[in-house]
Amino acid sequence: MNLKQLFFGVLLSASFTSFAQNNNKEVLFTIDDKPYYTDEFARVYNKNIDLVKDESQKDLNQYLDLFVGYKLKINKANKLGLQNGQAYQAELKSYRNQLSKNYLTDSKVTNELIEEAYQRSLKEIKAAHILFMVDENASPEDTLKAYKKAVEVREKAQKGENFGELAVKYSEDPSAKENKGELGYFSVFRMVYPFESAAYKTAKGQVSKIVRTRFGYHLIKVEDIRDNRGELTVAHIMILKPNNQNPEEAEKAKNTIQEIYKKLQQGENFESLAKQFSQDKSTASKGGLLNRFGSGQLSSEEFEDAAFTLKNPNDYSAPVESNFGWHIIKLIEKHPVKTSQEMHAELDNKIRKDERSRLITNSLTEKLKKKYSVKRNDKLFAAITKTVNDKFYTNEWKLPENMKPFEGNLVTIDNKAISGEEFLKYLAAQQRAENTIKPISKLVDKKYQEYVDVKVNELYNNNLENEFPDFAAVMEEYRDGLLLFDLMEKEIWEKAKTDSIGLQNFYEARKNNYRWGNRLDALVLSSTKKDMAKQAQKLLKQGKSAEFIKEKFNLNGKVEIMSNAGIFEENSDALPKGIEKKDGVSEIIKEGEYYFVVKINKHLPAGPKTLEEAKGKVVNDYQQYLEEKWVGDLKQEFKVDIHQPSFEKVKKQIKS
Structure with a gap:
């Protein structure tokens, strides 16, 4: 998600039907004599209040100050003429076109399409196709030429010629030369609507009738139809493949995942191993837990297939290789296919973005011609x-x-x-x-x-805008929000990133706000056997390396010792709790099923981070500093007049 998506995700998070209309509006404040009303303030406050994490901003007096600041920025943007920019106008038009789709609908047709999509979602189709490319607006001659070729190839397929070989020879899909037209398994919304419909209407083992999409003509062979596999929640331990294609490092990664797999087979805890060794940083601290997913939703078919073969919770796979690295996958929970009612809102949203929305538009057109x-x-x-x-x-x-x-x-x-x-x-x-x-x-x-x-x-x-007040309100918010984004990018965000001298001065004045905690340069060895940990401790004291110790004890395909080396914060999950923070080799520490011994090479004391080490946080703080200063300047540039009686009245209305 980019910055603009995040910005508007917060700005426009409420549903369209949630806007309360208040006809008894009064002027709340003016900026250079331009009025702003109580109804808008109340609506925006009520819409956003649950999103605000800073409790001080829920205070109505504080929120009014934020709201005035917001409108000051909009006035500044208009004063600078940002509303006349071509990019701004184009994006505003694009957004209005997108938003209007929510109102260009026919509920009867929509519900029929939702039911159709749900029934299709219960099945997954494995198919191959042959594409005869022809543009939607091609001449009749070119269109007929492509169609005749499709007829000719379909006859060959109907007579029993191998569909894959026909795809290699005739398909104009560039990938067909390698995959013989194979598409794998797919379900509803994965293909353009006419293609999807043809696939679902074709029996297993049969070739479809010729189907036209915006890409051209297609022949589809349905190879298999299976029940939707539902969704899974799994955890994984991942060892990344090296980016440099170094064979030795690649072999090391493979050996590491095999060592972890053997530890699991020896009865060691999956979550603990994930926290210690998984290189998927986004999931390691959670024991490797991934968000739930269904077929085709991950970027690795190998990972998905291995995950769906797991039968019972807590089952785990052998190491699985993907394009990204090596994985061991543990099944947490199987989620059956949702009911029609559970999927209604999700399907409705997808249909509005899909080609089948034209059917809804056509139905609405007929109603408008009567209106x-x-x-x-x-x-x-x-x-x-x-x-x-x-x-x-x-x-x-x-x-x-x-x-x-x-x-x-x-x-x-x-x-x-x-x-x-x-x-x-x-x-x-x-x-x-x-x-x-x-x-x-x-x-x-x-x-x-x-x-x-x-x-x-x-x-x-x-x-x-005249027929639907809620539509008008959303458009007004987006119009202002788009201006605000452009203004903030111009006046604050870019400056904070490019003003190196200002950023350096800001950091120097607040250096103590950006500090490292105490850290340890350490080697951690772990084993489920106390005697192994003791022997490892003895060898560490003799100055032996982790590689030497592992070679000595990890024999005959059995992993007894695992190692983890690096610089750790003192409260890191990779370190055993209760470790004595002194240089040298620690005592044996038992934590859960594991015995740990730690060699602390060096203490890195708490102290200020360099600007480079803290840059993300410093830039963010510098942006906030610039914004606060800038809003103060805007209050001097524009005349702001708060109508206190109106504010007191709207405060009572909101609190009631």
Whole structure:
């Protein structure tokens, strides 16, 4: 997740239906005489209050100060003209288009698609395909050529020719030469909708009918259909593969995972070994625990297949190799497929982002055409139709030289008039699309119906702010938030990262805020056997290395001693609790099932971190410092007038 995604994730976290509308708004404050109202303040406070971790910011007086600061920044952004930037305008338009999709829906069609998606989610299909590429807007000749090739290859497949070999020979999917068109297992939403539908409608062992997607024509062979495997929660111990492809280091990594596996077979604790040795830093401290996942959700099929073969909780796999390293996987819990009710919201969200959303849009269009009055000037439409000839099919038709006769109103949609000239220009642009309907009069009539559909939806879409107050509120917040992001990046964030002198001075003045705790340069040896730990302790005192000790005791494929060396914070999980913090070799320490002996080579005392060591925290603190100073400057630049009676009234409303 990038910074902008995080920024707006916090800003716009509430659901669209949660905005309370308050018509009894009063002016809460003004900035250079521009009013801001109590209803917006109450709405934003109530929406964000559960997200605020700093208790001081839940105080209404403190929150008002933050809110005023927020609006001051927006005023500054507008004063600088950031709202006129092309990138800003484009992103705002893109967001509005995305947000409007939540209102361009038909609940009946949506629920039917949700049920279809749920039923498909219960199965996973293994398939291969052959692709005959053709652009969505390709000429009829090119489209027909691709289709005929698909027909020819399908006949070969139907006669029993090997589908994989046909894929290698004919498929225009670049990967087919290597994988013979194999796609592996997939379920709902993993493929474009027409492809998915064709796959689910084809019987196991059969080749589908020819299916068209935006990529071209496909033939799909369904090789297997199995029940959805559900989801798993697992833990893993991971040893990374070396980045430098060094054979010795690669062999060392493999040997390490095998040693850990043998320790598990000897009855040692999985979570403890994960904490000590797993190189997946994000999960090691949690005993290797991963977030739950289903088929196809991880980037390693080898890992997934090994995980799903585990049958019972606490079962663990033999070492599994992936592109990232070596893993030992332990099953924590199997999660069965969710019920339709449990998946309803998730499926609804996916459908809105999927190609099948067009079905919902088409259904809504029909309703809008009943909602709005649509009147056509039939005489003008007939005149337009006469101007279009068969050159339209070859993209050679030209607009009439004299457009004056077509300037009148062709169609009126809810009192919005559209001229014949506008429709003619739309027609001219449509020559690039696939046009096969004949005669030309029927094609023009179809294009007119499509044009009216577009204009009906445009009218509805452009009026969303008036029809839905919640939509208007979200757009206002995003508009301000986008400006604020651009302003903060320009005035604060970039400066904090690039102002090396300012950052150095800030660090020097606050050096004691950035400190290391006490650390140990140490070697930790562990064993489940006390006598082994004692012998290791004796050898450590003689100055023997960890490698020497492991070679001496880890014999005949049995791992008795494990080692871990490095610089550790004194409270690190990798160190046994209660260790005496003095140089040299420690006493034997028992913790859980393990006996530890630690050789402390050197103490690294608490002290200030260098700027480079603390840079992330210093930059963050410097940003906050710059922002606080900047907001103070803005309060001097703009005139702020708080209407105290209105504030007291809205405080009572919020508290009640």
